[in-house]
Amino acid sequence: MEIFLTLAEELHFGRTAESLGVSQSRVSQCLARLERRIGARLFDRTSRRVALTVIGEQFRADLSPAWRGVEQAVARAVAAGRGITGELRIGFSGAFTGHLLHRISEEFGRRYPGVDVHVRQVQISDPFGPLRAGDVELQVTEPPVAEADLRLGPVLVSQPRVLLMSAAHPFARRESVSLEDLAEATLLTVAGEVPTYWLDHHFPRQTPSGRPIPHGQAITHWEDALSLVLAGKGVTPVAAAGARYYSRPGLLFKPFTDAPVIDYAFVWPTGRETARLRAFVQTAMDHIHGAGGTARAVEALWAGGGAGA
Incomplete structure (x- = not known):
């Protein structure tokens, strides 16, 4: 048959x-x-x-x-x-990673119909709190992750880094920006239970040549950044895929010429790895391989037209 x-x-x-x-x-x-x-x-x-x-x-x-x-x-x-049953709760930090996780969950459900997968957003102001509290068992977030009680897994998505700004910003007419240009802008940052090393990596205080980068208001929710940028209160680095999910009148996404990519990787509590967690990560990496790799994973979501969640 x-x-x-x-x-x-x-x-x-x-x-x-x-x-x-x-x-x-x-x-x-x-x-x-x-x-x-x-x-x-x-x-x-x-x-x-x-x-x-x-x-x-x-x-x-x-x-x-x-x-x-x-x-x-x-x-x-x-x-x-194999013990791959029950419930799996997964967190994510960006809309496009959530979209991708939902797509992977469909494939995972066909492989392991005995597992009920729940996907939820984790706020940027407390990136590791839900993992430590047990609210989620697995998360996709931006490295670096240097926590003794957390294990960093494989990268799910790699995205070019771009600068989100208002259409009225002095950089708006440029085709691209550099890390040195941040010395002439006000960089929004993040407040809350966020490690200093993580903030320094994504929201640096100085340019590669050592020039100070002015910092503006610290946000606790991603939606706050969008409204502050629209109001001309600052700029913020984001993944290029954000242009598809957060685009609206008055916002511009300018590519960096010299910034490293933003990775989004799996992370889970050390010593709490389950069979269903391992099975989901393997299913995800199989999906990424089929989509053409970490750099093409998000774009592949749009190949058939439509964004989803």
Whole structure:
């Protein structure tokens, strides 16, 4: 049945064999036995073309829901045998990482239907609090993470760093900006339970040449940054993907010519790694590989058109 359904999808004996890891002759033999059992041809095939017959179309329509049920039952049994069941709570810091996590969760749900995944945003003013409190078990956040009780996992997303500014800002007419230019701007920063080393990395106090960078108001929620930038109270570095999710009249996103990329990586409490957590991270990295890597992961979300959450 699996061979029939795969061939019905691929309409190509070679690709079907490759997909299932069997020989092409095995595909032909199984199809011949199935057609003898049914007493009718399921495919019209020539040297140039493979197509479902009317009976084949009906058989696929009748069989597909039942076969999905079988696959889900097997997946649930396998997951239960591996201890991959229960609830998994995941945090994120940016809208595009949340969008990506929801997409990965759909794939994870097909692999491990016994796990109920909940995805929620973590406020920038307390980036590690929910992990430590147990409100989330896994999080995607911006390194650096140098906490003894937290383990930094693989990078999920890499994005160019851009500078968010008002359309009325003196930099607005420039094609790009440099890190040295920050000495001539007011940089918004973050307040709350945020490590100093993290702030110094993302909101530096001096340029590479040592010039001081003026700091403005410290925010506790990302939405505060958008309103302050619109009001001309300062600028802030963000990931380039933010232009798709936070764009609005009066805001500009100018690329840096010399700033490092912003990574978003998995992090979880040391010593609290579960089978379902490992399974989600593996599913995520498989998804990223299929999307073309960490630098293309977010753009791949838009390939079909539409943003999502």
